[in-house]
Amino acid sequence: ETGVTQTPRHLVMGMTNKKSLKCEQHLGHNAMYWYKQSAKKPLELMFVYNFKEQTENNSVPSRFSPECPNSSHLFLHLHTLQPEDSALYLCASSQEDTRVYEQYFGPGTRLTVT
Amino acid sequence: DAKTTQPNSMESNEEEPVHLPCNHSTISGTDYIHWYRQLPSQGPEYVIHGLTSNVNNRMASLAIAEDRKSSTLILHRATLRDAAVYYCILSQNYGGSQGNLIFGKGTKLSVKP
Numbered sequence: 001e002t003g004v005t006q007t008p009r010h011l012v013m014g015m016t017n018k019k020s021l022k023c024e025q026h027l028g029h030n031a032m033y034w035y036k037q038s039a040k041k042p043l044e045l046m047f048v049y050n051f052k053e054q055t056e057n058n059s060v061p062s063r064f065s066p067e068c069p070n071s072s073h074l075f076l077h078l079h080t081l082q083p084e085d086s087a088l089y090l091c092a093s094s095q096e097d098t099r100v101y102e103q104y105f106g107p108g109t110r111l112t113v114t
Numbered sequence: 115d116a117k118t119t120q121p122n123s124m125e126s127n128e129e130e131p132v133h134l135p136c137n138h139s140t141i142s143g144t145d146y147i148h149w150y151r152q153l154p155s156q157g158p159e160y161v162i163h164g165l166t167s168n169v170n171n172r173m174a175s176l177a178i179a180e181d182r183k184s185s186t187l188i189l190h191r192a193t194l195r196d197a198a199v200y201y202c203i204l205s206q207n208y209g210g211s212q213g214n215l216i217f218g219k220g221t222k223l224s225v226k227p
Contacts, residue, residue: 002159043158043217056214090157103150103215105157 003027004106006091012112013081021076021109023091031096032074033103034066037088049074050096081113118202123222126192134187134221136202141182145204148215149176149187153198158217161187161200197225 004025013019034046048056049068065077088110092103119137126132149161162176169176175188201220
């Protein structure tokens with residue numbers, strides 16, 4: 001238990017569906033991240049939020065839309081996905097203003113796009 | 115971005131020490147060396163980090179070469195639960211894009227009973 005929870009843990013969706021992934025951190029951190037982990041590929045950073053402001057968008061397609069309503073919650077809204085978007089989506093959090101830049105990861109959401 | 119090179123896989127016997135190497139010949143003076151590991155079906159977890167001096171914590175030790183171009187993560191007594199992918203990552207230790215973690219393929223450690 002890392003203090004970062006993600007729901008759902010597994011999701012199957014069609015290409016025309018709209019769904020959302022949720023991440024919640026109970027650590028009092030002020031930065032949150034979305035990563036994508038595809039089969040046989042390294043983790044890819046998708047989005048970074050610091051103090052609820054989006055500071056990084058690593059050329060992610062617009063069919064992925066992040067939302068950070070407060071420093072404890074992070075969402076990833078999904079619409080019209082492609083089969084190649086099937087992957088493990090990981091959320092992480094960290095405390096931005098400390099010397100130790102340590103990220104805490106959630107267990108991930110396994111997404112399958114059919 | 116500074117890059118690291120790690121072996122794709124390593125094997126160890128249970129209760130024996132494990133030395134996981136990492137080369138980072140283009141490391142800059144302000145890069146910290148971070149190690150994370152990812153157990154099967156879980157998200158990555160922080161293991162240890164250092165700048166110049168060797169570091170010890172309850173999970174592992176980090177030995178950093180004097181020229182900082184390589185480092186070694188040491189698990190003193192491997193257990194079956196240590197079987198995971200270990201990532202060596204260089205990162206500036208402050209916020210902003212230079213502080214982001216860029217994961218490579220890591221080293222898959224197998225532990226035999």
